[in-house]
Amino acid sequence: GQQLNQSPQSMFIQEGEDVSMNCTSSSIFNTWLWYKQDPGEGPVLLIALYKAGELTSNGRLTAQFGITRKDSFLNISASIPSDVGIYFCAGRTNTDKLIFGTGTRLQVFP
């Protein structure tokens, strides 16, 4: 199945550091969503973006909807141990289905 390109594939950082990850697509999307998934659980929605150029924050998380509508970025500031998990981007197509990225695995060390 189709998946978006997400980078980096994994990150190992120290507690307190900032994190950046991005997602790119060859297709245009109307909505970008960012999810976090813990082992054995379903993805949990973090941030939703609806307009090109939009910048949205949720606590220590900030995400942007790229101007070209083909990419999105997620930043996490001042990481803490509970940020550990896999982060997925997802784009909503014009037929309203979600296409997911390949995921970024985040590990935070104290």
Next chain:
Amino acid sequence: DTGVSQNPRHKITKRGQNVTFRCDPISEHNRLYWYRQTLGQGPEFLTYFQNEAQLEKSRLLSDRFSAERPKGSFSTLEIQRTEQGDSAMYLCASSFTTGSTEAFFGQGTRLTVV
């Protein structure tokens, strides 16, 4: 709890058996999605419904797979004659179609075919 509910959480079955999973979406969400996720991959789209109508099916959904949403509320996903390659996490999500259209996921059903 008013989130998306999936049952069972885990299912172990022998190859060749049929299995059925259930998803109860968030109340009043008219859109319902099924995804499959294998280890180390992102969720892959299988199919989705608007109310009781099945709008789109992925090529991943072979003839052995069938999904229904008869009354526009809960949905079932059935896999017939299971194969080892069907082992995966099956995720359900729901959303509105207008206004706040974010999709919320259930905890998933992990299928193991032995």
